[in-house]
Amino acid sequence: MSTELDQRCRDLVVELGLGAASDVSEVRPLTGGVASDIAMVVLPDQKICVKFALPKLRVAADWQAPVHRNAAEYAWLKVAADILPDSSVRLYGRSETAHGFAMEFLDGQGVYLWKDALLAEAKDRGEAARVADMLGQIHKASAANGFDTSAFQNRDDFRALRIEPYLGYTAQNHPDLAAILGALEEMLYDGNAVLVHGDVSPKNILFRDDVPLVLDAECATMGDASFDPSFCLNHLVLKAIHLPGSSDSLLTQVQAFWAAYATHITWEAPADLEARICRLLPALMLARVDGKSPVEYLDEAGRETVRRVAIPLIKSPVTTVADFADNIAIALKEIRS
Ligand SMILES: Nc1ncnc2c1ncn2[C@@H]1O[C@H](COP(=O)(O)OP(=O)(O)O)[C@@H](O)[C@H]1O
Ligand SMILES: [Mg+2]
Incomplete structure (x- = not known):
């Protein structure tokens, strides 16, 4: 020690x-x-x-x-x-x-890290919808008049910790996507509608019985509401690629996440936010392969699958999370057949 x-x-x-x-x-x-x-x-x-x-x-x-x-x-x-x-x-x-x-210190009976449950392919206990419900409530409250934003004027930190390492670095490795990724970078830097957590990853979420406890909020800033849902959904999608036996379940959880989150959107038209998530999510997928912080559990074949699935969706984005999940399912079936 x-x-x-x-x-x-x-x-x-x-x-x-x-x-x-x-x-x-x-x-x-x-x-x-x-x-x-x-x-x-x-x-x-x-x-x-x-x-x-x-x-x-x-x-x-x-x-x-x-x-x-x-x-x-x-x-x-x-x-x-x-x-x-x-x-x-x-x-x-x-x-x-x-x-x-x-x-x-969170421990004891009934406490588990969501990432461990996902990678162990444990039975789905509705975690995705519970996390989305929690996140939606925080976004909604932070968008309300009178919310004190003074501790969260951190867009330059957010650029250094999130926008640059994920999107900027990926654009250097994929010059043909640089214009699209650059537009997403601007969207994230300019947004300020809600309090963004910035690291809504299963490795940062402990469940105590059925209650999600979200930790690790070092990237917190006022920002664009698309970031947190996209970031979390990305983890589910990457695990759907990594774990063929859980793909269907994970893609169902992607839809459950969006359904639970969407009930809280008051600050803009839900369809607008959904469309931004559909643009950002495939870019974040590629970023976890060719950006500065690659996921540790994918091998080269897994990384190549991510590129094959994500790049078409970056170039021609869909506009609904349901279409997004369907696209991933179809692409995975093709690649695996
Ligand atoms: N309050 C807590 N009680 C129990 N375990 C925790 C607590 N906070 C963090 N952890 C564990 O420590 C790990 C690292 O903490 P985290 O806040 O995510 O740090 P980092 O910013 O270094 O990723 C988490 O993934 C979780 O497993
Ligand atoms: Mg962490």
Whole structure:
């Protein structure tokens, strides 16, 4: 264990008034994150989770990220806790100087990471619709008059953390798609209708029984509503490509996600947002193969399938999520036959 991390955790516990340094009986680093130091900290009467932003992400390509994103993350978690107190992690305070915060440690019976359930091809428990319902409620509340956007004026961070690494980097590898991808980059940079989480990925969503708890909000910004649904749907679609035995179920979950999310759209015509999602989603698919942050579970054949499926949909987008799912299903049948 890093003694340096151990010390930072003890200092944070003291600074936040959660106990004395000597109350900490164990600091156990958690795995999975690339953007932060995150650890379980054991105190006499509870376990907490502490998270510190790292100045440089642990991915292959060089990828710098400002540490003040830790403040945006904490602010997003607070908004979620205000809007959906039963579907959010309890918060125990944040240190401005340490770029770190403390929250409830989620474990025990009935707690599982959505990504683990998806990759294990566990029975669908309606997770996609539950996540979409939660996300739709947050987007809706953030679009309302009077929502305090001051902690979320982060479009330049969002460009550095999301737009550039995903779309900009992919455009360099696919010059023939650069104009289309560039238009999507502008759309994401210019949008500000809702509070975007920015990393709605199954690896950042723990379920406690049937309740989704969304973590890892470091990219939070006011932005375009298409991003979060597209980002999450992308994970389902990529897993449909990766797991032939689950393709049908995952594509059904894509539709269930959209149906649940769409009931909350008040800030614009749902058909407009749906059409933007249908443009962005195939671009994000390609980005997880030829962008800066490739998914780890696809082999070269899987990556080639993603290109074959995504590129036609980037060039000639459909306008409904149902058509999108049908297109993927047909393309996969052709490729697999
Ligand atoms: N409050 C928590 N309780 C239990 N596990 C957590 C908690 N927060 C995060 N984790 C676990 O740690 C992993 C990394 O945390 P995350 O916030 O996603 O960090 P990173 O920004 O580095 O990806 C998550 O995928 C999850 O498995
Ligand atoms: Mg994460």
